[in-house]
Amino acid sequence: MSKQEKTNAMRILERGRVPYTAHTYQEAENPADTREYGVHIAEALGEDPDRCFKTLAAKGASGGIYVYEIPVAETLDLKKAAKAVGEKSVALLPLKELNAVTGYVRGGCSPIGMKKPYPVVFHRTAADYETIFLSGGKIGVQIEASPRDLIALLGASVEEITAG
Numbered sequence: 001m002s003k004q005e006k007t008n009a010m011r012i013l014e015r016g017r018v019p020y021t022a023h024t025y026q027e028a029e030n031p032a033d034t035r036e037y038g039v040h041i042a043e044a045l046g047e048d049p050d051r052c053f054k055t056l057a058a059k060g061a062s063g064g065i066y067v068y069e070i071p072v073a074e075t076l077d078l079k080k081a082a083k084a085v086g087e088k089s090v091a092l093l094p095l096k097e098l099n100a101v102t103g104y105v106r107g108g109c110s111p112i113g114m115k116k117p118y119p120v121v122f123h124r125t126a127a128d129y130e131t132i133f134l135s136g137g138k139i140g141v142q143i144e145a146s147p148r149d150l151i152a153l154l155g156a157s158v159e160e161i162t163a164g
Contacts, residue, residue, distance in 0.1 A: 009137035038072025
């Protein structure tokens with residue numbers, strides 16, 4: 001990607017000296033179901049959906065904002081997610097609040113470069129891979145990077161946070 005096409009997430013990775021590869025994909029025609037949308041992205045990239053992570057933002061009972069990275073075909077378990085951040089409960093952020101809180105739009109939300117640094121929790125399987133894929137901060141762009149580097153950069157934790 002040329003310098004002009006870099007996203008804020010990419011610039012932050014570069015400042016943090018985190019090696020990454022940017023990948024582009026064709027946006028889905030109807031991204032109504034986020035689970036199917038994430039699987040579509042994995043397929044478009046020719047990658048295993050287990051290595052492709054989606055970003056979910058939630059609000060805790062205390063009012064705090066939390067960010068979760070889970071495999072695209074999985075569902076966030078809200079009880080486990082709350083426990084992982086020490087909250088009584090968490091609820092996914094309403095779509096209408098996503099941009100105001102994170103600075104990102106649905107389908108292009110990345111844990112890197114949000115308006116404020118929020119606590120980030122990666123699903124435990126992220127550590128199973130040499131590299132994982134996550135949003136590059138813009139619809140149509142995914143970043144491939146080492147989960148260890150991403151976790152260190154974001155000060156993230158790793159927990160079991162999916163249903164099942």
